[in-house]
Amino acid sequence: MTKLIGISALKEAIVASDGLLLATPEYNNSIPGVFKNAIDWLSRPPADIGRVFGGKPVAVLGASPGGFGTVLSQNAWLPVLRTLGTAPWHGGRLLVSRAGSVFDEAGRLASDTTNEQLRQFIEGFIAFVRRVRDLES
Template sequence: MTTILGLSGSLRRASFNTGLLRAAADTAPDHVTIEIGSIREVPLYDGDLEATHGLPAAVQQLQKQLGAADGLLLVTPEYNNGIPGVFKNALDWMSRGPGLDLFAGMPVAVIGASPGGFGTILAQDHWLPVLRTLRTRPWFEGRLMVSRAGSLFDENGDLTDDKTREALAGFIAGFAASL
C-alpha cells in the first residue's frame, strides 16, 4: 500500500482546492491511499509560542502523518500570484523540530485550481524554492493546473467535470507509480 499525505491550502468550506483533493483521494488507484490532512488548527507561526510550548498539536499531527507517508501532495490555491499565507504558514510550522528530517527526500507533487485562466501556475512555481530548501524530491513528470474552476465544481466544492477527473486520475497514478 502506498500512502500519500494530501494537504489543501484553503480553509474555505466550498474550496475548489479542497474539492480537488477529495477527488484525488477518490480517483487514486486501489493500492494508493491519499490521507487528507488539515491545516485548519495550525496557529500563525510565532517563535515565542514555539519556545514556550513547543510544536502545537495540529503541527505534531501533520508531522506524524508526513512521517508515515510515502509522498506529499500539495493542492495549492493562488493568492496574488503566490502561495496563500495560511498554506506557507502550515509548512513553515511543519519544518520545525523534527520536520526538516521528515521533508528531506520526500517526494512532493503540487497541483491547484483557480477560477482564473492560469490554474495556479504562479503559485505552483512559488512552491519550488520552498521545496528545494526543505530538500524534498519534487515530482515534475506530471502537471495539473485547473483553470476556470467555477464551471468545474459545484456549490459544495465537489468536482463535477469528467475531463478534469480523468486528468487528475492520471496525475495521481503517475505520482504514485514513482513512489
C-alpha cells in the same frame, strides 16, 4: 469534513506517509500565506526537516477561478520544496482553471475532462512514489 490537527500530529502524519500532495490556491500570483505558514511551522525546529521532509516525494496541484490554474503559485513552491530537501515530482502538471465551472455546488469535481486529468496526475505520482520507495529498500 474538516479535521483540525496540531503541528506535531501533522509532522508525524507526513513522516508516516509515502508522499505528500500539496493542493495549492494562488494568492497574488504566489503561495497563500496561511499555507506557507503551515509548512514553515512544520519545518521547525530545523533538526526535524530531514525527518519530516527529506527525500519525501511531493506533488503540487491547484485550482483557481481564473484562467491560469495556479501556475505561478505552483512555481513559487519550488524553492520551498528544494530548501526542505524533498523529492519533488515534475512528471505531470494539473492546473485547473475556471474552477467555478469545474466543481458543482457541493464542491465535487463535475468535469469528466478534469477528472481524467486528475486520474492521470495521481497515477503518475503514485508510480513516482513507488520508484522512490524501491530505491530506498
